[in-house]
Amino acid sequence: GESVGLHLPTLSVQEGDNSIINCAYSNSASDYFIWYKQESGKGPQFIIDIRSNMDKRQGQRVTVLLNKTVKHLSLQIAATQPGDSAVYFCAENSLVRDDKIIFGKGTRLHILP
Amino acid sequence: DVKVTQSSRYLVKRTGEKVFLECVQDMDHENMFWYRQDPGLGLRLIYFSYDVKMKEKGDIPEGYSVSREKKERFSLILESASTNQTSMYLCASSFPPSGGARETQYFGPGTRLLVL
Numbered sequence: 001g002e003s004v005g006l007h008l009p010t011l012s013v014q015e016g017d018n019s020i021i022n023c024a025y026s027n028s029a030s031d032y033f034i035w036y037k038q039e040s041g042k043g044p045q046f047i048i049d050i051r052s053n054m055d056k057r058q059g060q061r062v063t064v065l066l067n068k069t070v071k072h073l074s075l076q077i078a079a080t081q082p083g084d085s086a087v088y089f090c091a092e093n094s095l096v097r098d099d100k101i102i103f104g105k106g107t108r109l110h111i112l113p
Numbered sequence: 114d115v116k117v118t119q120s121s122r123y124l125v126k127r128t129g130e131k132v133f134l135e136c137v138q139d140m141d142h143e144n145m146f147w148y149r150q151d152p153g154l155g156l157r158l159i160y161f162s163y164d165v166k167m168k169e170k171g172d173i174p175e176g177y178s179v180s181r182e183k184k185e186r187f188s189l190i191l192e193s194a195s196t197n198q199t200s201m202y203l204c205a206s207s208f209p210p211s212g213g214a215r216e217t218q219y220f221g222p223g224t225r226l227l228v229l
């Protein structure tokens with residue numbers, strides 16, 4: 001997992017390019033995954049989710065890919081815009097953990113003009 | 114649209130004070146959660162509630178208590194604030210899982226608490 005704040009992994013992307021943010025999860029029993037976006041000074045905002053019986057799901061400008069073999073999740077943002085600047089973090093849910101969601105620590109997306 | 118509101122965006126309190134953080138959701142969600150978010154540590158679950166009058170400890174309940182008297186309202190209480198409770202506090206709510214569906218948590222805007 002990644003650290004947040006001072007040690008937050010940062011991805012810098014040119015405006016208009018596509019962004020790919022990655023997340024590794026550790027529990028093979030996890031069967032539901034969510035991506036959140038958190039802008040500075042605000043609470044996390046739901047972006048997109050995916051269940052373990054799928055390997056890809058598309059939303060508006062966003063795509064989530066799930067690779068259960070290597071326990072890897074990614075969020076792709078098409079045509080990145082200045083408003084996409086935020087911390088993005090994944091979350092996983094599993095009955096093994098009494099259905100409590102486990103959050104990753106996040107990646108900061110920085111948009112270059 | 115789900116709306117989760119928190120009573121304050123910023124709070125400054127002194128060590129030893131009793132602090133109340135209020136959270137209200139308008140979507141009739143059964144589940145409500147309190148987290149704190151700190152650099153390097155991410156989101157940590159303090160307490161959660163699956164129904165009125167019910168509460169469950171999360172991962173870091175020490176120094177906190179909660180109250181759920183009404184379905185839409187979940188309060189976090191710092192009995193005697195300490196400097197190590199300076200943090201961003203986030204409230205969330207969700208429907209319970211049903212029919213194989215998993216819960217998606219919806220967050221409030223957060224309360225940034227500074228304890229001096």
